[in-house]
Amino acid sequence: MAIDTTPAPPAEAPSDELDLVARAKAGDGAAFSVLINRYEGKIFRLAMNITQNREDAEDVLQEAFFKAYEHLAQFQGNSKFYTWIVRIAVNQALMKLRKRKSDRTISLDEQIDTGEDMVVREVAAWDPDPEERYSRDEMNGILTEAIDGLLPIYKTVFTLRDVDGLSTEETAEVLDLTVPAVKSRLLRARLQLRDKLTRFFKRKGDDAFAYM
Amino acid sequence: MLTCKQFLSELSDYLDEKTSAEVKAKLQRHITECPNCWVICDTTKKTIQVYKGMESCTIPEDVHSRLMAAVERKIAACKKQ
Numbered sequence: 001m002a003i004d005t006t007p008a009p010p011a012e013a014p015s016d017e018l019d020l021v022a023r024a025k026a027g028d029g030a031a032f033s034v035l036i037n038r039y040e041g042k043i044f045r046l047a048m049n050i051t052q053n054r055e056d057a058e059d060v061l062q063e064a065f066f067k068a069y070e071h072l073a074q075f076q077g078n079s080k081f082y083t084w085i086v087r088i089a090v091n092q093a094l095m096k097l098r099k100r101k102s103d104r105t106i107s108l109d110e111q112i113d114t115g116e117d118m119v120v121r122e123v124a125a126w127d128p129d130p131e132e133r134y135s136r137d138e139m140n141g142i143l144t145e146a147i148d149g150l151l152p153i154y155k156t157v158f159t160l161r162d163v164d165g166l167s168t169e170e171t172a173e174v175l176d177l178t179v180p181a182v183k184s185r186l187l188r189a190r191l192q193l194r195d196k197l198t199r200f201f202k203r204k205g206d207d208a209f210a211y212m
Numbered sequence: 213m214l215t216c217k218q219f220l221s222e223l224s225d226y227l228d229e230k231t232s233a234e235v236k237a238k239l240q241r242h243i244t245e246c247p248n249c250w251v252i253c254d255t256t257k258k259t260i261q262v263y264k265g266m267e268s269c270t271i272p273e274d275v276h277s278r279l280m281a282a283v284e285r286k287i288a289a290c291k292k293q
Binding site: 033065123 | 220248254291
């Protein structure tokens with residue numbers, strides 16, 4: 001399978017979403033279940049990214065959907081349902097972290113950039129089609145391992161922005177970061193992932209050479 | 213001529229096509245003259261693309277079952293109130 005290098009279209013909320021939300025607001029549990037099935041995987045992954053703990057992530061997942069159900073009347077449809085529930089889940093996940101370290105306030109912005117993570121270690125051209133070298137499972141394993149090696153804030157920003165397709169502004173809003181903070185974390189995340197993937201995907205026979 | 217560091221700091225905006233025409237022209241000039249930055253730009257673009265194509269995350273079955281059961285109880289409790 002060749003890598004598609006055309007820009008992905010902006011993520012749009014499915015057209016039935018407002019209808020599902022309206023039905024859920026009116027007490028239709030089945031409509032709410034459809035919304036859960038649509039987003040539970042992404043919310044669970046996000047909660048894992050932030051809490052780094054399966055049990056906490058499961059709590060966050062349940063609390064996020066509970067809170068969403070309780071406050072459905074407040075969802076006005078000005079944003080996508082997904083960005084609304086992501087914001088709830090992020091707040092729940094941060095509360096978990098605060099409980100774990102009750103003596104200090106925690107935010108996703110607490111890690112200070114040192115600039116060292118901007119260093120590019122490996123520069124080598126990739127195979128034109130690296131995905132042919134690996135099975136689908138191996139490929140998923142490589143991508144997951146690389147992303148798991150990032151700091152939680154980088155992992156979260158990259159996942160929301162580049163995997164889930166939120167805009168920079170939406171990502172800033174749900175994580176309560178400024179737009180420049182999202183951009184700087186996204187750049188670092190992308191460069192670190194590129195570095196990690198180069199070890200797997202570089203063209204055979206190409207040696208990495210020092211850069212900067 | 214931009215330095216490589218200046219190029220890197222603009223890379224995300226360049227890949228997202230968010231730079232002004234003037235900055236874009238400078239960045240394009242830099243990668244025609246700097247093979248390292250060309251490789252970094254190309255492989256970063258591919259990094260983003262391979263993750264876009266990643267299979268959507270599946271939730272563990274036990275986590276899903278407990279969530280659905282908990283939400284069902286929640287909805288039933290809300291209806292009683």
